[in-house]
Amino acid sequence: VYDMASGEELWSAPAAFGGGSKSDLIAVSPDGMLMAEGDDKGQSLVVYSKEKLNDDTKTELPVLNGANKLTFLQFADAKRIVASFSVQGGSRVAVYDVE
Numbered sequence: 503v504y505d506m507a508s509g510e511e512l513w514s515a516p517a518a519f520g521g522g523s524k525s526d527l528i529a530v531s532p533d534g535m536l537m538a539e540g541d542d543k544g545q546s547l548v549v550y551s552k553e554k555l556n557d558d559t560k561t562e563l564p565v566l567n568g569a570n571k572l573t574f575l576q577f578a579d580a581k582r583i584v585a586s587f588s589v590q591g592g593s594r595v596a597v598y599d600v601e
Contacts, residue, residue: 503530503534503537505534512534512552526539526540526541526542527539527540527542527572527574527575528575529575529576529577529583530577531577531579531580531581532577532579532580533580534552535551535552535553535580536549536550536551536552536577536580536581536600537549537550538550538575538577538583540572540575540585541572542571542572543570543571543572544565544566544569544570544571544572544587544588545565545569546562546565547562547563547564547565547572547575547583547585547598548560548561548562548563549561549562549563549583549600561600563583563598563600565587566587566589566594566596568589568590569587569588569589569594570587570588570589570590571587571588572585572586572587573586573587573588573593574586574595578597581599581600581601582597582598582599582600583597583598583600584596584597584598585597585598
C-alpha cells in the first residue's frame with residue numbers, strides 16, 4: 503500500500519495475501535490499515551491488519567451459505583466491508599463490521 507502524495511510505502515501485505523487466482527478481489531480500507539481478500543468462488547473472505555502483521559494474524563469472515571461467486575468487495579469506511587455474492591441464481595450483499 504502506497505501513499506500517493508508522498509510515494510512512500512505504508513505497508514506490505516503478508517506473503518499469503520494475493521496468493522490465489524488472478525480473479526481474487528482485493529480491497530484496502532480508506533486509512534490503509536486493513537486489506538481484505540476474497541476468492542472469486544466466494545468460498546473465503548480474509549482481512550489482514552497492518553497492526554497485527556508482526557504476529558501474522560488474520561481474520562477470516564463468514565461467507566454467505568450457498569455462495570458460488572464473490573462479485574464485489576469494498577470498504578465502506580475504515581472498519582466496514584461490503585461484499586456481494588452470487589447465490590443460487592441471484593445475488594446477496596453482506597456487510598461486515600471489522601473491529
